[in-house]
Amino acid sequence: MxxxxxxxxxxxxxxxxxxxxxxxxxxxxxxxxxxxxxxxxxxxxxxxxxxxxxxxxxxxxxxxxxxxxxxxxxxxxxxxxxxxxxxxxxxxxxxxxxxxxxxxxxxxxxxxxxxxxxxxxxxxxxxxxxxxxxxxxxxxxxxxxxxxxxxxxxxxxxxxxxxxxxxxxxxxxxxxxxxxxxxxxxxxxxxxxxxxxxxxxxxxxxxxxxxxxxxxxxxxxGEGNCHIYVDEFADLSMAKSILINAKTSRPSVCNAAEKLLVHEKIAHAFLPEALQELQNFGVEIRGCERTRKIYPNVVPIKADDWSIEYLDMVIGVKVVDSIDEAVEHINRFGTGHSEAIVTKDYERANLFLSGVDAACVYVNASTRFTDGGEFGMGAEIGISTQKLHARGPMGLDELTTTKYLILGNGQVRN
Missing domain, CATH: 3.40.605.10 (Aldehyde Dehydrogenase; Chain A, domain 1)
Known part of the structure; x- marks a missing residue:
């Protein structure tokens, strides 16, 4: 044997x-x-x-x-x-x-x-x-x-x-x-x-x-190619705090942020200070052309980077024209794990929540909370990114199935 x-x-x-x-x-x-x-x-x-x-x-x-x-x-x-x-x-x-x-x-x-x-x-x-x-x-x-x-x-x-x-x-x-x-x-x-x-x-x-x-x-x-989208109506101080936590608190885990998307209307106000702070933490920044025009001290990003889970002190940055572009980008390149929007606008938050296809979708919070313990489940056995039986952090309930017990008193089927 x-x-x-x-x-x-x-x-x-x-x-x-x-x-x-x-x-x-x-x-x-x-x-x-x-x-x-x-x-x-x-x-x-x-x-x-x-x-x-x-x-x-x-x-x-x-x-x-x-x-x-x-x-x-x-x-x-x-x-x-x-x-x-x-x-x-x-x-x-x-x-x-x-x-x-x-x-x-x-x-x-x-x-x-x-x-x-x-x-x-x-x-x-x-x-x-x-x-x-x-x-x-x-x-x-x-x-x-x-x-x-x-x-x-x-x-x-x-x-x-x-x-x-x-x-x-x-x-x-x-x-x-x-x-x-x-x-x-x-x-x-x-x-x-x-x-x-x-x-x-x-x-x-x-x-x-x-x-x-x-x-x-x-x-x-699934792997966690997680995004933070900073909307045009974001509280920029809050956005920076969420970004720093999501990227640097523990970059080697699946709920760490790997990509940053920023609305073009607030990109000039947000990116220089936020990216400088990321670099102060030792993060390598790979940016799109629009990002590099605003903050030149970053590495040009390659096309295949958008789908990579770095699990390291690296982040990809893209300036987008609209929330629709952000949602489309996430649904194309994300892994269905954890995605976040930072915004003060209720309708745009709802648009993001309903439009993004992922196990966990956040408004004004770090993706680092995708965790069985943080969700009150105790430890988790994994973060499911599929859509059958279990999705998101898998705790005790997800380790069970169902059984039908049928109690009768002599019934027969006609």
């Missing part, structure tokens, strides 16, 4: 055991998992230091190394996310009842998805977040992180499984594919009989590979 088949079979067995356990037992498991992370903090940090050293040795970009890094504060954040799940309502078992004229009672009930496979890159905190969400929603989980974080992920999963064991749950509710060879992921794609859904988190190449090659249904999480 192959290693992947063995993992898949154990996950299927575990999913049957965890699906029916009580909320109290699941919450106890989350507490024990959080406690184990705290107890193993030094071991996890030591493992992460080995990953970071290897990443630097092979020349990984600093922005990607930043995503990879763990420290005491970030592990505390992972612990906090697990404990936050304890306080969230359990979706499993919730539902609605319908009484039919023939006396049948239909109960539409939420149930776990079953076995969830998560394929992701770089960020080892995803290991803990994804596992915690799956446990609370009654699913087993197969984790396949990137090779750059393998030591960190192994240490984190070791801690989480210790927590499961203390809670008297099967440790194979959470399994990590430790072999990061690409052949293993291709094997996982074939496990349709055992794995109910795959969720890829990472760059466009990873997501494309999963979508095009998996025999298992996929919930697609």
């Amino acid at each position: 192959s290693m992947i088949l063995d993992i898949a079979k154990k996950a299927k067995e575990a999913s049957c055991k965890i699906a029916g356990i009580s909320t109290a037992v699941k919450n106890d498991a989350l507490r024990m998992m959080a406690e184990a992370l705290e107890q193993m903090k030094d071991e996890i940090i030591e493992a992460n230091e080995r990953d970071v050293a290897k990443a630097r040795e092979i020349g990984l970009k600093e922005a990607l190394i930043e995503r990879l890094m763990l420290n005491s504060t970030r592990i505390d954040g992972m612990i906090k996310e697990l404990l936050a799940l304890v306080d969230l309502p359990d979706p499993v078992g919730n539902g609605t009842a319908i009484k039919r004229p023939n006396g049948l009672t239909l109960l539409k009930q939420k149930v776990p998805l079953g076995v969830v496979g998560i394929i992701y890159e770089s960020r080892p905190n995803v290991t803990s977040d994804a596992a915690g969400l799956c446990i609370k929603a009654g699913n087993s989980v197969i984790l396949r992180g990137g090779s750059e974080a393998i030591n960190s992920n192994k240490a984190i999963v070791k801690a989480l499984c210790q927590g499961l064991e203390k809670a008297n749950l099967p440790t194979y509710c959470i399994q990590l594919i430790e072999d990061t060879n690409r052949e293993r992921i291709q094997e996982l794609f074939q496990m349709r009989d055992y794995v109910d859904v795959l969720i890829p988190r990472g760059g466009s190449a990873l997501i494309k590979n999963v979508v095009e090659n998996s025999r298992i249904p996929v919930i697609e999480t």
